[in-house]
Amino acid sequence: MSAQKHPNQMPELIKLYIKSCLIGFLASAVFVGLLIGFDVKGLRGLIMGSDIGIVAVMMIWIFNGIVFAGVQFAFAIMSMADDDDDEPRGGRPVKVFLAEPIPVRVDRPAQRRQG
Template sequence: MPELVRLYIKNIVMGFGLAVAFVGLLLWFNVANLWHLISTSDVGYIALALLVVFNTIVFAGVQFAIAVMRMAEDETPPGGGKRDAIPAQHVAEMVPVRVPVEPQSRKQLRR
C-alpha cells in the first residue's frame, strides 16, 4: 500500500476517534439539549450517526492537513523581512499645502 494512502487511512481512524470523543462530550454535557433530543426521538440514532460521520470528516480532514503540512522540507533558511535603508534620493520631502477657506456664517453651515 502506498505510504500516502496509509497515512490517509491512519488519519481517518484518528479523526473517527476524535469525533466519537467529541460527540460523546457533546452528549455528556448536554450542549444545546442534544442528549434529550437524541434520547427521546424515535430517529435519534440517525442524528447520532450523522453527528459522528460529519465530525469524522472534519477531524480527519484537519488531521490529514496537519500531517501533510508537517511533511514539508525546509530547504531554505528564513530570509524574509530584510529592512534595508531606503536611499535618500527616493525620500520625498514633506511640503505643507495651504488651502484657502472662506469664512461662512452659521446659517450656511446648518443646511
C-alpha cells in the same frame, strides 16, 4: 538485484491517509460523546426524546469525522515540509515606496443659527 515493492504493499501516502482518517473519526467519537455527555444546547434531550436519535448521533459523528479526518490529514502533510523553505532564495530586490503623510487643512463651512 533491485529493490522492488511487493505488489500487495500499500503506498506510504495511502497508509498516512488511512491513519489520519482513523484518528479523525476517533476524535469525532470523543467530540460527539462530550457533546451528548455535557448536554450542549439540550442535544441529549433531543436525541433521547426522538425515535430516530441514533440516526442523528451517527450523522453528527460521520460529518464531524469527515472534517476532523481532513484536518488531521492536512496537518500531517503540512508537517512533512522541510524547514529549509523559510530562507530567501534570491531574486531581484523590490523597492518599497513608503508614502509620507501630508497634513491637509480642511475648513468646515459655518453653520447657520436657527431661531
